[in-house]
Amino acid sequence: MLGHCSALIKLITQREPGGIPASWLLRRPSLLLREFVKGATVSSRPGGEFQEIRINGELFLWPVGLDSATLTQSVAEQTMALHPHRYDWGNTRLVKNDTVIDIGACEGSFSAYAASKGANVIAVEPSATMLHVIERLFEVRGLPKPVLMRS
Numbered sequence: 784m785l786g787h788c789s790a791l792i793k794l795i796t797q798r799e800p801g802g803i804p805a806s807w808l809l810r811r812p813s814l815l816l817r818e819f820v821k822g823a824t825v826s827s828r829p830g831g832e833f834q835e836i837r838i839n840g841e842l843f844l845w846p847v848g849l850d851s852a853t854l855t856q857s858v859a860e861q862t863m864a865l866h867p868h869r870y871d872w873g874n875t876r877l878v879k880n881d882t883v884i885d886i887g888a889c890e891g892s893f894s895a896y897a898a899s900k901g902a903n904v905i906a907v908e909p910s911a912t913m914l915h916v917i918e919r920l921f922e923v924r925g926l927p928k929p930v931l932m933r934s
Contacts (some may be wrong), residue, residue, distance in 0.1 A: 812856075815866050819859035827851070833916060843892055844920045846912055857892045877902050886934075891917030894929055904929035 827836040833844040836851055838858045845851045860868040870893065871877045879901030885894045888906035890913055898904045898921065906929045908914050914931050921929055 812860075812867065815863055816856055816859050819863055820855060823855075823859075825855070833919060842920075842923060843890065844916050844923070845890060846916065854890055854892065857889065861893055861896055871896070871900070888917060889913055891920045891929075895920050895924055895926060898926040898929060899924070903927075905932065906930070907932045907934050909934045 823839055825836065825838050827834050827845075829835075829847060832847065834847050834851070836843045836845055836854060838855065839862070841858070843854055843858070845854050860866050861870070863869065864872070877883065877897055877900040881897070881900075881902040882905070883894070883897040883902045884905045884907065885891075885897070886907045888894050888908040889910075891906055891908075894904045894906045894917060904927075906914070906917050908917065908931075911933060914933060917929065917931060921927070
């Protein structure tokens with residue numbers, strides 16, 4: 784426990800780029816999601832098997848009949864600068880030719896983001912429906928085909 788506390792204090796107090804601001808630790812994902820939804824432009828239209836949802840101009844796909852709140856939450860996590868679930872920030876920036884293994888890839892929004900940065904993507908997802916969503920999302924965005932694995 785002491786080692787975890789020491790590491791946490793070091794992260795908060797480091798002054799180099801990529802250090803975690805103290806305010807980051809106090810941010811609650813539910814409040815951030817509300818903040819994101821208030822400022823986001825969201826539109827959707829049925830597209831056959833999937834509905835096409837644009838969030839701040841970016842195209843996403845989601846199965847028809849499912850609540851898209853999970854998608855909105857995922858996009859908020861990826862795009863809000865100080866969201867505690869954001870992966871591509873500080874010292875962990877994605878760069879071209881990185882290999883990203885997205886375990887529990889859901890609709891593939893992070894997988895597609897990583898591919899747009901030039902990463903090679905392996906998307907692991909238990910749902911056959913969501914694997915199909917990922918496959919279609921990469922097609923409609925013109926991204927290099929990911930390796931898809933059903934867990």
